[in-house]
Each structure stands twice: as C-alpha cells, then as structure tokens.
Amino acid sequence: MTKQKVNILMVDDHPENILALEAVLASEEYNLISADSGEQALRYVLQEDFAVILLDVQMPGLNGFETAKLIKAREKSRHIPIVFITAINHPPDYISEGYSVGAIDYIVKPFQPNSLRSKVDQFVKLHRKYKEAKQDSQLLDTKTIELEQTSARLDSIKLDLRKTRALAKLIADIALDTIITFNSAGYILTVNPAIEKMFGYKAADLAGDRVEKLFLQSNQPRSSEVLIAGQSISLLADKISEVIAVRKSGVTFPADIQIRQANFENDCIYVCSIRDISERKLQYENLERLVEARTLELLSANTKLQHEIEERKIVADNLRLSQERFRKIFESSPSLMAIASCKDGRYIDVNESWVAFTGYSRQEVLDQVENKLNITFVSGQPDLVDISCNNSLRNARIRYYTKAGQVREALLSLESFEISGEQCQLLVVTDITERVFLENKMARFDRMNLIGEMAAGIAHEIRNPMTTVRGFLQMTKQRGKLSPSHIDLMIEELDRANAIITEYLSLAKDKPTDRRLQSLNQVVENILPLIQAEAIRSDKFVIFDSKPCPMLYLDEKEIRQLVLNLALNGLEAMSTGGILEIKTYIENKTVILAVQDQGIGMKPELLDKVGTPFFTTKEQGTGLGVAVCYSVAARHDANIEYESCEFGTTVFVRFRLSTDADN
Numbered sequence: 001m002t003k004q005k006v007n008i009l010m011v012d013d014h015p016e017n018i019l020a021l022e023a024v025l026a027s028e029e030y031n032l033i034s035a036d037s038g039e040q041a042l043r044y045v046l047q048e049d050f051a052v053i054l055l056d057v058q059m060p061g062l063n064g065f066e067t068a069k070l071i072k073a074r075e076k077s078r079h080i081p082i083v084f085i086t087a088i089n090h091p092p093d094y095i096s097e098g099y100s101v102g103a104i105d106y107i108v109k110p111f112q113p114n115s116l117r118s119k120v121d122q123f124v125k126l127h128r129k130y131k132e133a134k135q136d137s138q139l140l141d142t143k144t145i146e147l148e149q150t151s152a153r154l155d156s157i158k159l160d161l162r163k164t165r166a167l168a169k170l171i172a173d174i175a176l177d178t179i180i181t182f183n184s185a186g187y188i189l190t191v192n193p194a195i196e197k198m199f200g201y202k203a204a205d206l207a208g209d210r211v212e213k214l215f216l217q218s219n220q221p222r223s224s225e226v227l228i229a230g231q232s233i234s235l236l237a238d239k240i241s242e243v244i245a246v247r248k249s250g251v252t253f254p255a256d257i258q259i260r261q262a263n264f265e266n267d268c269i270y271v272c273s274i275r276d277i278s279e280r281k282l283q284y285e286n287l288e289r290l291v292e293a294r295t296l297e298l299l300s301a302n303t304k305l306q307h308e309i310e311e312r313k314i315v316a317d318n319l320r321l322s323q324e325r326f327r328k329i330f331e332s333s334p335s336l337m338a339i340a341s342c343k344d345g346r347y348i349d350v351n352e353s354w355v356a357f358t359g360y361s362r363q364e365v366l367d368q369v370e371n372k373l374n375i376t377f378v379s380g381q382p383d384l385v386d387i388s389c390n391n392s393l394r395n396a397r398i399r400y401y402t403k404a405g406q407v408r409e410a411l412l413s414l415e416s417f418e419i420s421g422e423q424c425q426l427l428v429v430t431d432i433t434e435r436v437f438l439e440n441k442m443a444r445f446d447r448m449n450l451i452g453e454m455a456a457g458i459a460h461e462i463r464n465p466m467t468t469v470r471g472f473l474q475m476t477k478q479r480g481k482l483s484p485s486h487i488d489l490m491i492e493e494l495d496r497a498n499a500i501i502t503e504y505l506s507l508a509k510d511k512p513t514d515r516r517l518q519s520l521n522q523v524v525e526n527i528l529p530l531i532q533a534e535a536i537r538s539d540k541f542v543i544f545d546s547k548p549c550p551m552l553y554l555d556e557k558e559i560r561q562l563v564l565n566l567a568l569n570g571l572e573a574m575s576t577g578g579i580l581e582i583k584t585y586i587e588n589k590t591v592i593l594a595v596q597d598q599g600i601g602m603k604p605e606l607l608d609k610v611g612t613p614f615f616t617t618k619e620q621g622t623g624l625g626v627a628v629c630y631s632v633a634a635r636h637d638a639n640i641e642y643e644s645c646e647f648g649t650t651v652f653v654r655f656r657l658s659t660d661a662d663n
Contacts, residue, residue, distance in 0.1 A: 038062025359403030573599030
C-alpha cells in the first residue's frame with residue numbers, strides 16, 4: 001500500500017533558503033509547505049497537521065522562539081517536533097532558550113544535506129508511529145465498548161435460558177438439521193421431522209435400527225462398539241466432524257455431525273445433529289478455485305509491479321544523467337544561456353558565457369526581473385516582452401547591450417520547459433558580433449573587387465574602339481583624307497564605346513525611375529512587334545501567352561529594355577526555326593514574366609556567373625545586357641531566376657505585389 005504523504009512545514013523569510021530546503025527534502029512521501037513568516041506558519045499549523053517544523057530563528061515580526069511558544073501552547077500542535085535552523089553560531093544559553101520553548105533539535109547553517117534529510121526522516125517515522133499508536137488506542141476503546149455490549153448480551157441470554165429450553169423441542173421439530181437420539185448400544189430412539197427431507201426415511205422406518213445405518217461405514221470388521229463412519233462415539237463426541245451420510249436411495253452426501261452425551265438416571269443417551277453440507281462443499285470448492293485464480297492474478301500483478309519499479313529506477317537514473325548532462329552543457333556552452341521564470345520573468349540561473357560576454361556578475365542577474373541586456377529585435381520583429389512562454393523561437397536576430405554599454409549582435413532562441421512544477425524559459429543567445437564584423441568586411445572587399453573587375457572590363461572594352469579611332473587619326477595625319485569606309489568604321493567604333501558607357505550607367509542603383517501603376521501585359525505587347533521583326537529576320541518564331549495579372553508600378557522604358565534584352569538573348573541562343581515563348585501569369589502572390597527559348601542551354605557552372613558585368617558567352621557581346629536586366633529588376637523590387645537544360649533556357653522575372661496593386 002502507498003504510504004500517505006506527511007506534511008513538513010518550512011519557515012524562513014528568505015526564499016533562497018526555502019528553495020534549498022525543498023531541494024534537500026524533495027520526496028514523494030513528503031508534502032513540503034513553506035511559510036515566509038511566523039504569522040503565516042501559525043495559520044498553517046491551525047489548518048494542517050505536520051510531522052516536523054523547520055523553523056528559522058531570525059525573522060522579522062514573530063521570531064522563531066515566539067512562534068515556537070505559540071505552537072507549543074496549542075493542545076493540538078504541542079506534539080509537533082520543532083527543529084530550529086539559524087545561520088549564526090550562538091552561545092549555549094541562546095541554544096538553551098531554543099530547547100526551552102520546545103525545540104527538538106538545533107541546526108546551524110550551512111547544514112549538511114544528508115544530516116538534515118536523515119533527521120527529518122526520523123521525525124517522519126516518529127510521526128507515523130504516533131499516528132499508528134493513536135489509531136491503536138482508538139481501536140482499543142472501540143473493542144472495550146464492544147466487550148461491554150457483549151457482556152450485557154450474555155446477561156440477557158442467561159435470563160432467556162429457561163425460555164430457550166422450553167422451546168428446544170419446538171426448535172428440534174422445525175430445525176432443518178436432522179436430530180437423532182440413540183442409546184449406548186447405538187439403537188435409534190427418536191428422530192425429528194427433518195430426517196425425511198434429508199435421508200428419505202420416516203420416523204417409523206427407523207424404529208429398531210442402529211444409527212450406523214445412516215452413515216457410510218469402513219470395511220473394518222464389525223465390533224460391539226458403536227461406530228459412525230468407522231469412528232467411535234467417544235472420538236466424535238463434543239466436536240463437529242465431517243462424515244459421509246447415506247440416503248435411503250443409497251446416494252451419499254457430505255455431512256457435519258455433532259454428538260453430545262446426556263445422562264438420565266444412570267442411562268446414557270446420545271444426541272446427534274446432522275447437517276447436509278453438499279452446497280457448502282460446492283461453494284468451498286468454487287471459492288478455492290477463485291482464491292487460486294486470484295492468487296495467480298496477485299502474483300502476476302506483483303511481477304508487473306516489480307517490473308514497473310525497475311523501469312522507474314531506470315527512468316530516474318536516466319533523468320539524473322540527463323540533468324547532469326544539461327548542467328555540463330549549460331555551464332560549458334559558448335553561447336549565452338539563461339533560465340528565467342515564466343511567471344514573473346525572474347532570472348533563475350545564467351552560465352559562465354553570459355557573465356563573460358555581458359560583464360554582469362551572477363549576483364547582479366540572479367532573482368532579478370529587469371532586462372539588463374536591453375535586448376531588441378532586428379528587422380521589426382516583436383518586442384521580447386510580447387513573446388509568450390508557450391511559444392518557441394529559433395535564431396531571431398537581436399542586439400543587446402553589455403554592462404559597459406557596448407552594442408553586440410546575436411541570435412536569440414527561446415524554449416519553454418518545467419522545473420519542479422514551475423514553468424520556465426531557456427534563453428540561448430549566440431553572439432555573432434565578430435561574424436557580422438567579418439561579413440561586413442568581406443562584403444566591402446567583394447564590392448571593391450567587383451569595382452576593380454568592372455573598371456578593368458570597361459577599360460578593356462573602350463580601349464579597343466579608341467585604338468581603332470586613334471589609328472585612323474594617325475593615318476589621316478600622315479596620308480591626308482580618309483575614305484568613307486574608314487570614317488564609317490570610326491563612327492561604328494565610337495558608337496560601340498558610347499553603347500558600353502550607356503549600358504554601364506544603366507547599372508547605377510540611384511538612377512531615377514518613372515514608375516507608374518500600369519499593366520505588364522500592355523508593356524510587353526507594345527514591344528512585341530519589334531521582337532517579332534527580329535525573329536522573322538532570323539527565320540524564328542515568337543509566341544506571347546498572357547494571363548490576367550494585377551497592375552504593377554513599372555517604369556515602362558526600363559521594362560521594355562529588360563524584355564527586349566531577354567528576348568534578343570533567347571533569339572540569339574536558338575538555331576533557325578526555333579520558337580521563343582513569352583508568358584505572363586500570377587503565382588503565389590507574385591506576377592511572373594517568363595522568357596523561354598529552345599537553345600542548347602547553359603552549363604550549370606555558368607549559371608552562377610549570369611548577371612556578372614562583362615561576363616558573356618557571345619562572341620560580340622559586352623556582358624552588360626543581363627547585368628542591366630538585374631539592375632532594372634532590383635529597382636522594381638523583382639527577382640530574376642534561371643532554369644536551363646539541354647533543351648533550352650527559361651528566365652523568370654518575379655514581381656512582388658504591392659498593397660496598392662492588390663487593391
């Protein structure tokens with residue numbers, strides 16, 4: 001049977017001391033109740049019974065001695081043992097005062113957990129023995145009352161004995177048991193009416209017969225002594241014996257007999273009571289089978305209980321191991337980790353990394369509810385205080401402040417769990433300040449490298465037409481006039497240099513745009529004749545498949561340039577007879593412009609370089625056309641994606657829907 005929990009009262013005005021006592025005394029057999037003052041302790045004593053009271057001496061208001069006096073002054077609580085706990089070593093007379101007001105023991109902080117736990121266990125055992133003794137006393141009083149009542153009933157029986165004797169004959173006549181009288185020779189003298197129902201004989205049928213006729217006899221030689229079921233009358237007298245009786249029909253049945261001897265004027269008469277126990281034997285056999293089955297069930301249940309106990313021990317060991325692992329991970333983690341109460345936001349514990357990064361000591365953080373780190377979320381995320389303990393958070397970008405006022409970058413993760421019945425929250429802050437610094441530095445280096453590459457590309461591309469023009473000018477200086485073909489070539493080279501500079505300027509992010517709410521389908525249809533003319537010139541085909549799309553904020557000139565560049569690239573990638581398909585549709589709240597050709601596609605290693613200025617796979621290309629498309633897309637808050645295989649390439653331009661466009 002499960003032991004009933006006993007109450008243990010812990011009185012201390014410091015919550016940390018209460019928490020320490022709870023950690024030491026935590027047990028399934030104890031119901032730990034805490035009080036932070038003597039007044040609250042007295043209220044609990046009035047309501048509950050306690051096995052032991054752990055009482056702090058130094059408390060504001062009622063101190064430990066005054067509280068103990070009031071507890072011992074009450075009859076119901078004066079038996080409760082009181083153990084004083086104090087953090088100060090006092091002289092013997094001070095300790096004597098504690099014992100004088102009813103203390104059982106006196107413990108000085110800091111105490112040994114095992115010693116305190118052992119003492120409390122002993123007080124709990126004494127409390128249980130006291131309860132058992134009290135119950136035994138109550139049981140003894142109950143038995144005494146029952147004995148007195150029994151004695152009174154016996155007196156009443158004595159008074160009714162005469163009446164009982166007078167009614168004995170009547171009872172014999174109406175009794176269900178067969179009652180037979182016979183003499184010392186075994187001859188039947190009288191029988192009661194019950195014999196006819198039990199044996200099938202009438203009284204006259206047994207006249208002159210011996211009593212042995214009614215019982216199954218053994219095969220031993222017949223003797224002159226009266227034998228019933230092979231046993232002598234002297235052995236059967238004055239006790240209940242089980243024998244086998246025989247009915248008139250010859251059927252046997254089990255019976256209980258009781259024989260008493262009576263002497264009347266020197267004549268010995270025997271009275272034999274016979275009771276049919278066939279039904280009782282059957283019930284007994286059924287009960288035996290039931291008991292056997294129940295015993296097997298109990299054995300099975302006991303085995304199952306043993307298994308459950310073993311499993312619980314394994315679970316407890318695993319839990320202890322998990323707690324040890326968590327503590328090691330918590331303390332050795334390079335991330336800042338803290339455990340806070342969901343109830344009031346109070347910090348319960350922080351690890352060494354928290355102390356090292358923030359500059360706050362544990363004493364400055366523990367049991368505090370103030371957000372000392374001033375954690376703020378990046379990119380408009382919700383404030384920390386609005387995050388429920390029931391929700392988890394993973395790697396949210398935040399900024400926090402150290403004690404010295406330094407701003408640091410970090411990732412915040414939150415997870416809720418329970419500690420000793422209290423809902424808590426684990427905060428994991430991964431400091432990424434150094435990583436962010438390196439990323440920004442690398443991004444600046446990448447930008448500088450890109451500027452260098454672009455400058456080198458522009459210089460290379462412009463130097464060629466400048467060299468041509470310079471050569472012809474020198475020729476003019478030496479020979480005089482130039483031919484019209486030479487002048488046309490110079491103009492062509494100057495136009496080429498101008499085109500390179502124009503496309504390069506198109507890459508500028510701060511280029512002014514004239515975006516208006518208009519239809520993408522209409523912009524494509526306006527430039528479609530020019531694309532179709534270029535396709536016909538190279539014996540190719542263009543298909544425009546448009547679906548209804550919402551209005552977008554577009555700069556028509558830039559979008560026409562984007563569509564024209566993508567379409568011309570697709571036409572140049574195909575051989576004669578190829579089909580270029582331009583499609584517009586809406587998908588996942590984005591408007592998509594898709595340009596699909598039937599060329600040979602691009603190798604996977606080249607796809608990552610698409611859009612890089614001066615990168616081109618065409619012999620006469622400048623490598624700025626696709627880069628201009630990316631620049632136009634960026635100014636329209638759009639993304640460009642490529643899908644390519646051996647059967648062709650598809651370019652997707654995804655325009656986000658703005659709120660005004662949705663409306």
